[in-house]
Amino acid sequence: MFTLSEENYLKAIYHLESGSEKGISTNAIAKSLETKASSATDMIKKLSEKEVVFYKKYQGVTLTDFGKKTAANIVRKHRLWEVFLVERLNFSWDEVHEVAEQLEHIKSPKLINQLDALLGFPTHDPHGDPIPDKDGNINAVDKILLANLTKNERGVCVGVHDSSSEFLRFLDKKGITLGKEITVLEKEDFDDSLLIEIDAEKLSISKKIANNLYIQK
Amino acid sequence: MFTLSEENYLKAIYHLESGSEKGISTNAIAKSLETKASSATDMIKKLSEKEVVFYKKYQGVTLTDFGKKTAANIVRKHRLWEVFLVERLNFSWDEVHEVAEQLEHIKSPKLINQLDALLGFPTHDPHGDPIPDKDGNINAVDKILLANLTKNERGVCVGVHDSSSEFLRFLDKKGITLGKEITVLEKEDFDDSLLIEIDAEKLSISKKIANNLYIQK
DNA sequence: ATTATTTTTTAGACTTGTCTAAAAATTATT
DNA sequence: AATAATTTTTAGACAAGTCTAAAAAATAAT
DSSP states (O other): OOOHHHHHHHHHHHHHHTTOSSOBOHHHHHHHTTSOHHHHHHHHHHHHHTTSEEEOTTSOEEEOHHHHHHHHHHHHHHHHHHHHHHHHSOOOTTTHHHHHHHHTTOOOHHHHHHHHHHTTOOSBOTTSOBOOOTTSOOOOOOOEEGGGOOTTOEEEEEEESOOOHHHHHHHHHHTOOTTOEEEEEEEOTTTOOEEEEETTEEEEEOHHHHTSEEEEO | OOOHHHHHHHHHHHHHHTTOSSOBOHHHHHHHTTSOHHHHHHHHHHHHHTTSEEEOTTSOEEEOHHHHHHHHHHHHHHHHHHHHHHHHSOOOTTTHHHHHHHHTTOOOHHHHHHHHHHTTOOSBOTTSOBOOOTTSOOOOOOOEEGGGOOTTOEEEEEEESOOOHHHHHHHHHHTOOTTOEEEEEEEOTTTOOEEEEETTEEEEEOHHHHTSEEEEO
């Protein structure tokens, strides 16, 4: 069994690993958890003892298979709870993160399996992120950033990269939600902004926004 | 804000207070939390600093109004989650306690209010215990122990005193659930057992059982 | 009313998870 | 290749929450 702190480290390492080949540095972990490198080193040693990470001094960490599975299960819980909050308790997608951060640590296999069933075995959370199955496998979607679409290309909005409340509320305001079809009408060279069409309306989108929205062609 | 440990102490004191007039002793608290008296003393001091209990050395503790409200809110959360687990996630009434012990510490007013609404503002948990409202007020039911009914008296089963899994599973086996009507046919003097009628069937009930079942006349 | 017993508190220690400051190792720069 | 800068680790400290053992207070028993 893992402590709350251990689970948070595992989750951080899990997220950092998906997006880099090599081992995850102590600093990267510390930064992601808003703690100090020395604290991270301490915890890494504990996780290594518990055989959820491989660790060699000065060379960062990698999750073991067991560690991956454990971390994926925490992510699974987090995302299932997010679906529950949005679909059953009228939370908006920018409100769920903090609460899900707490709920993901509740220990009860039955609870999470029944919740999964209650929600109809969802495959994605409210931000479009895939929900790992019981074995930790995820159904990778071949999504690309809106910024990488070329002129006149079209696709469906399937996820966000940045899921901060601010960004999500901005999207709500602009009417951009998951499932909406987006067409790129223009790409401005001088500031990399986009002119898109959504709901038969034209909308200008900055580079920053376009780099945080995932599209499926 | 209170730590997990502080919340558990508050809840224990709250439960111990309902059933005694005076202050709650250090030992009683320690016993109820399966810890040592010295640990209880330490925590009592912290709770006293936070003004949730009145405390004078060697004289036990009493909850302040603030403390009562805080504790009632934890109990409210615990019981609402129990309803959710039984009514929405197919848990049986003997399985919910452990999970609710975890869920009761989740901090999110919106979560609990929405959950309350989702469940249709239930007034009692699956064991018949009343659910405090947002202000900590509870709707006291005038229930009595089955053991205190006299021959030929009748009533409805509205709660259990002992809510251990073993007892609840025993009740399930005998077909005794909340809402069932029970008539006392005989009271045996030599062992204080009861002969009751339930669902038009006769059933013999030991003193111990009769002392753990609440009836509303 | 004076012992004996029980309860409660104190004192000091231990664990978990964190921190700062300094040392050691690695990586980057000239 | 030697020095500078950065990263990582170690060492020692601290807070929270717990424990054991001993002292102090309260209660019970003779």
